[in-house]
Amino acid sequence: MNTSCFKLCCVCIFLSVSVCVNDTLKACKLDSLPLQTNFNITRYQGLWYGISVNRYYVPVATLSDIKIIYTSEANGITRIKSSGLVLNWWCQVDDGIGVVCDPEYPQKLYVSFSSWWGILQGERPYWVLRTDYTRYAVVYSCWRVTQDGSCDPDRTYIWTLSRRPTGHSQSELHEIYTALHSACIKADNLIPVIHSGYCNL
Ligand SMILES: *[C@@H]1O[C@H](CO)[C@@H](O)[C@H](O)[C@H]1NC(C)=O
Numbered sequence: 001m002n003t004s005c006f007k008l009c010c011v012c013i014f015l016s017v018s019v020c021v022n023d024t025l026k027a028c029k030l031d032s033l034p035l036q037t038n039f040n041i042t043r044y045q046g047l048w049y050g051i052s053v054n055r056y057y058v059p060v061a062t063l064s065d066i067k068i069i070y071t072s073e074a075n076g077i078t079r080i081k082s083s084g085l086v087l088n089w090w091c092q093v094d095d096g097i098g099v100v101c102d103p104e105y106p107q108k109l110y111v112s113f114s115s116w117w118g119i120l121q122g123e124r125p126y127w128v129l130r131t132d133y134t135r136y137a138v139v140y141s142c143w144r145v146t147q148d149g150s151c152d153p154d155r156t157y158i159w160t161l162s163r164r165p166t167g168h169s170q171s172e173l174h175e176i177y178t179a180l181h182s183a184c185i186k187a188d189n190l191i192p193v194i195h196s197g198y199c200n201l
């Protein structure tokens, strides 16, 4: 376990013991967020297309063609290769690594990328909120924990992924919105990610 991963885990443990949980808002607290149960990274592997985001995680005006390939290795390590079209002309390909800190929570990864932007960002949580492995996935990432142990809404990041570039079906959307709602996340502002097929991975 690397040190920043260790620190993050400590913060989580600290929060879970120090926060006095109010049942009404329990689902909104990070330590009781209803994440994907029995998560199986082997089934999650392979190619995913980014379909929508609630906000851009890079300071650009447009972001399209997001594709990600996950490859699971031993010891809770997942290799990540991603590409995205930035500002309609630049295909940014990035290599990253996902680490599971606590084997009890395989759906909680901590991800870092090796590009300059990735190094600047450091390690970020990547929690699988919901997936059926074969159609869609909802990824949750909190970039700032508030004093009450929930996530600052302005620093809550959501990505929805699909195995197909064509987007989510109505039934997938229904499951996605249900998952977001159960985690107290407003889902009315998802920004679609356009797929032009311009960037290869
Ligand atoms: C829990 O939070 C809700 C909403 O903020 C509040 O109305 C309620 O009184 C709280 N309950 C307890 C037990 O603190």
Ligand SMILES: *[C@@H]1O[C@H](CO)[C@@H](O)[C@H](O)[C@H]1NC(C)=O
Residues within 6 Å of the ligand: 040, 041, 042, 043
């Ligand atoms: C995870 O999925 C793989 C591939 O379907 C399967 O072989 C394996 O048994 C699963 N692991 C668990 C713990 O269910």
